[in-house]
Amino acid sequence: MKKSISRRQAIGSISAAAAATTISASLGARRSRTRSRTGRGETSLDSGTRSQRLQAETVVDARTGTPIPFEKFTQEMPIPPVKQPLAVGKQNAPWVVGDCFHGVAPEYYTRTVAEDPTLKYPEKYPEKYYEMRIRDAVGEVIPGVQTPCCGYDGIVPGPTFKSKGLEPIIVRTWNDTHFECSMHLHGGHNPSHGDGYPNFYILPGQARDYYYTNTIPYHHGVPDVGEAPSTMWYHDHGMDVTAHTCVLGMAGFHIQIDDFEQGLIDRNVLPSDPYDIPIMIADKRFNSDGTIFFDPLDHNGYLGDVYCVNGKAHPYFRVQRRKYRFRFLNASNARHIELRLSDARPFVGISNDSWLLPHAIERDSILLSPAKRADVVIDFSKVDANEMYLENILLQGDGRGPDGKLLDRDTQIPGVGLVKFIIEGDPVPGDCSVDVGTELREHIPILESEIEATRVFEFHRRKGAWQINQEFYDEFKSNACPRVGSAERWILRNTAGGWWHPIHIHLESHQIQKIDGQAPPEEWAYKSDTCMLGPNTEAEIFMKFRTFTGPFVFHCHNLEHEDMRMMFVFDPIKDGPKSNQPLSAYYP
Amino acid sequence: MKMNFAKKAGCCVLSLSTLWMAGCGQQLADQGQESSAALTELEQKNKVRVASLSTDEYESVLDARVSDRFPDIELIDHRGRDLQFYTDLIEDRSVVLVYFYTRCVGSCPITTQVVKKLRKDLGEVFGKDDLVFVSLTLEPEVDSPEELQTYMKIQGVEDDSTLPDWVYATGNFEELDALRKNLGIFDLDPIIDADKTEHAAILTFGNDRLDRWAALPVGMDYEQLKSAMIRIMGNNPRQRYSSAVQYREEAMKRFQDNVVKN
Numbered sequence: 026m027k028k029s030i031s032r033r034q035a036i037g038s039i040s041a042a043a044a045a046t047t048i049s050a051s052l053g054a055r056r057s058r059t060r061s062r063t064g065r066g067e068t069s070l071d072s073g074t075r076s077q078r079l080q081a082e083t084v085v086d087a088r089t090g091t092p093i094p095f096e097k098f099t100q101e102m103p104i105p106p107v108k109q110p111l112a113v114g115k116q117n118a119p120w121v122v123g124d125c126f127h128g129v130a131p132e133y134y135t136r137t138v139a140e141d142p143t144l145k146y147p148e149k150y151p152e153k154y155y156e157m158r159i160r161d162a163v164g165e166v167i168p169g170v171q172t173p174c175c176g177y178d179g180i181v182p183g184p185t186f187k188s189k190g191l192e193p194i195i196v197r198t199w200n201d202t203h204f205e206c207s208m209h210l211h212g213g214h215n216p217s218h219g220d221g222y223p224n225f226y227i228l229p230g231q232a233r234d235y236y237y238t239n240t241i242p243y244h245h246g247v248p249d250v251g252e253a254p255s256t257m258w259y260h261d262h263g264m265d266v267t268a269h270t271c272v273l274g275m276a277g278f279h280i281q282i283d284d285f286e287q288g289l290i291d292r293n294v295l296p297s298d299p300y301d302i303p304i305m306i307a308d309k310r311f312n313s314d315g316t317i318f319f320d321p322l323d324h325n326g327y328l329g330d331v332y333c334v335n336g337k338a339h340p341y342f343r344v345q346r347r348k349y350r351f352r353f354l355n356a357s358n359a360r361h362i363e364l365r366l367s368d369a370r371p372f373v374g375i376s377n378d379s380w381l382l383p384h385a386i387e388r389d390s391i392l393l394s395p396a397k398r399a400d401v402v403i404d405f406s407k408v409d410a411n412e413m414y415l416e417n418i419l420l421q422g423d424g425r426g427p428d429g430k431l432l433d434r435d436t437q438i439p440g441v442g443l444v445k446f447i448i449e450g451d452p453v454p455g456d457c458s459v460d461v462g463t464e465l466r467e468h469i470p471i472l473e474s475e476i477e478a479t480r481v482f483e484f485h486r487r488k489g490a491w492q493i494n495q496e497f498y499d500e501f502k503s504n505a506c507p508r509v510g511s512a513e514r515w516i517l518r519n520t521a522g523g524w525w526h527p528i529h530i531h532l533e534s535h536q537i538q539k540i541d542g543q544a545p546p547e548e549w550a551y552k553s554d555t556c557m558l559g560p561n562t563e564a565e566i567f568m569k570f571r572t573f574t575g576p577f578v579f580h581c582h583n584l585e586h587e588d589m590r591m592m593f594v595f596d597p598i599k600d601g602p603k604s605n606q607p608l609s610a611y612y613p
Numbered sequence: 614m615k616m617n618f619a620k621k622a623g624c625c626v627l628s629l630s631t632l633w634m635a636g637c638g639q640q641l642a643d644q645g646q647e648s649s650a651a652l653t654e655l656e657q658k659n660k661v662r663v664a665s666l667s668t669d670e671y672e673s674v675l676d677a678r679v680s681d682r683f684p685d686i687e688l689i690d691h692r693g694r695d696l697q698f699y700t701d702l703i704e705d706r707s708v709v710l711v712y713f714y715t716r717c718v719g720s721c722p723i724t725t726q727v728v729k730k731l732r733k734d735l736g737e738v739f740g741k742d743d744l745v746f747v748s749l750t751l752e753p754e755v756d757s758p759e760e761l762q763t764y765m766k767i768q769g770v771e772d773d774s775t776l777p778d779w780v781y782a783t784g785n786f787e788e789l790d791a792l793r794k795n796l797g798i799f800d801l802d803p804i805i806d807a808d809k810t811e812h813a814a815i816l817t818f819g820n821d822r823l824d825r826w827a828a829l830p831v832g833m834d835y836e837q838l839k840s841a842m843i844r845i846m847g848n849n850p851r852q853r854y855s856s857a858v859q860y861r862e863e864a865m866k867r868f869q870d871n872v873v874k875n
Contacts, residue, residue, distance in 0.1 A: 026697060044787075059700045088682070095853075140749060203786060205844065205854075206859070215841045224857075224860075226857060228850075228854055228857060228858075229850065264841065265827055265829075265841055265844070265845055314633040320679065320682070320797065321825075321826045321827055321828075322795075322796055322797035322817060322826055322827075322828055323818075324815075324828060325797075325801055423801055424801070425801055453695055469751065487815040488719075488720055488811060488812065488813055488815075488830075488832075489812070489813025489814060489830070490813070490814070490815055490830035490832075491801065492832075493773065497830055497834070498833070499833070499834050499837065500837060501834075501837075505867075523801075523802065588827075589815075589828070589829070589830065590829065590830060590833055611860070611864045613857060613860040613861040613864055613865065
């Protein structure tokens with residue numbers, strides 16, 4: 026119903042009159058076909074009309090690119106609304122936690138640390154309750170064109186969750202779509218039941234209580250405050266449909282600010298609301314009827330030619346002459362981006378993925394694979410011009426990945442403008458103090474002496490699909506079982522020819538030690554949750570497995586590759602380290 | 614059902630399990646009827662998607678269809694019948710597509726064995742008339758209908774009228790090659806793509822009525838392949854989610870058993 030509307034509107038927006046004629050012809054043809062859909066006998070008429078339609082499809086379909094011309098930088102970039110809780114505190118719980126089809130995590134009742142069940146994991150604030158519905162919606166991504174999407178609370182991006190460190194929250198998520206969804210809080214430290222294990226679905230029409238502990242693991246008996254995340258995001262992780270649902274818009278931000286970071290804000294070191302802006306960048310392709318183009322049979326990786334920033338195609342954003350904190354997220358399926366400002370002004374980098382860096386660093390450009398985040402500070406008070414563009418300068422021809430190598434990429438300046446900053450007013454007095462070198466969050470390195478096991482994972486392509494160590498994802502087998510509470514060395518080796526694979530590991534951060542035998546660039550030298558593997562790249566990482574038992578997954582975050590089972594399971598257990606064990610728990 | 618789980622080690626896990634159940638507790642009480650009740654509820658919620666596909670209201674959902682991109686090419690099957698790829702094989706049913714060639718000594722024989730099992734197992738779920746298996750040759754210049762017949766005999770594939778149809782088809786090389794690329798079964802590296810011995814060992818499958826399509830590697834776990842195919846191609850929630858609901862019940866029952874035993 027809604028698509029018919031959008032199609033009509035889209036027809037109006039297409040400049041070529043010829044194109045419009047063929048589209049309406051195709052509409053008429055579809056009607057007649059749909060009516061004769063019941064039997065398989067009456068096909069002779071259908072085949073004729075279908076061929077007419079197919080001719081029309083060459084005009085409508087976005088297989089070779091979005092056929093809708095539009096003027097860039099005419100819409101304002103929206104900031105996703107902040108999700109409001111239904112209630113705070115156990116006595117005010119709006120429903121019985123766990124009383125829904127898919128229940129709640131057992132940890133909700135125990136709150137004990139897996140490596141030491143006599144110990145409770147840290148909590149400080151009363152728990153909060155939220156309710157969210159995943160549903161279809163129509164949005165205006167390209168100016169004047171209605172696009173059917175699918176999003177959390179029916180908006181794209183989904184609402185932003187803002188939580189405090191050590192503040193547990195429960196999100197009852199209803200699935201009002203026809204997809205089998207599974208919501209993953211990317212970059213968080215949470216129990217397996219609600220971690221978005223691909224087969225722990227929310228079936229259509231049902232709900233699951235997602236219990237986000239917002240806690241941090243222990244380090245030698247003391248809470249490891251270095252592990253407190255800041256910029257997380259949530260997105261769909263349902264098996265077989267992740268690529269499709271994420272293209273349709275199932276993604277949103279979850280920003281957590283703990284006491285330490287709040288201190289930085291209070292001392293006017295870091296910008297805070299309304300100068301703390303999450304920016305979600307995702308590339309998409311649109312058919313001429315305004316629908317999002319997606320080909321479920323294209324496994325190489327979805328690439329779009331329209332960049333949607335917080336759900337709008339190439340928007341503008343008004344800023345004052347002061348410092349802003351931007352939380353950049355690449356929410357694309359396969360598109361890698363490298364961000365740069367049009368006047369070549371360097372960014373002040375303050376985080377990688379979920380975690381603040383030990384000190385702010387200067388970054389000329391910011392490379393983000395799918396799922397990677399980076400928080401930066403831009404000081405507009407030093408900009409004389411009234412306009413500046415945020416650009417993507419990275420060249421990428423197909424789903425294999427960007428052109429060039431991980432540390433020697435093909436770029437193009439000027440790049441594609443993503444956001445136009447319109448800078449207004451005089452410099453604001455009393456601005457925040459953050460600058461290159463400012464000390465931020467402490468970092469506790471994992472030591473070589475703590476390593477209990479070394480595992481090698483080889484990512485490669487064979488016969489039209491991608492594998493890890495010659496195997497596909499098996500939802501009932503845990504490929505790696507570290508001892509819970511221990512640290513391990515993982516060698517992530519990409520032998521897939523020219524393919525790039527951003528490897529995302531759930532549960533906790535990992536610390537990149539080496540990339541191809543060399544120390545990694547400084548922005549990746551501390552904590553990450555997604556480790557980029559360029560063509561034939563080998564990364565050595567250290568990682569700890571604390572607080573929760575599994576199962577959890579790690580996988581390529583090129584979502585098409587993940588849907589094709591380029592994914593492995595790890596399950597921290599008491600009597601590890603082991604390999605290839607049955608799962609210790611399962612929460613379908 | 615392949616569901617191997619370790620015996621629970623330690624009371625910690627056990628108590629966790631108990632509590633998870635407590636969370637889902639109210640549905641546990643009438644466990645016998647839960648399966649059908651849950652599925653009925655799913656079906657109701659999905660009514661518009663399943664029951665009213667041909668109504669004007671949901672016609673628009675069907676407008677941009679994946680299968681629109683499939684060329685309706687002419688094929689000849691192993692029995693010498695002339696077939697139109699889309700009109701005769703895809704339209705209005707569920708289909709499993711495989712690329713193969715009779716001289717293949719690599720993955721094809723293994724794929725054939727997997728598809729043979731699927732033909733029997735999926736046939737029981739979908740019924741024999743609503744599902745068709747199609748093997749398309751990569752070497753139409755070699756694979757004549759007679760070659761295909763011989764190949765089927767060697768592989769033990771029968772024209773069994775009690776099972777879903779399995780069509781081995783050949784045709785024009787250019788057209789078949791274009792169709793292959795349209796179905797996403799190709800390698801971006803032209804050297805690998807031209808090397809038939811490296812051809813994709815993946816099953817492409819979908820339901821044209823519901824416009825749900827996907828592809829999965831043949832080499833993955835068979836039970837999981839089967840349940841994923843049913844979940845994606847199934848005509849209604851009862852077909853699609855019966856295994857997911859069953860897994861959930863088995864998991865809950867297992868936890869319950871563990872609690873009782875200990």
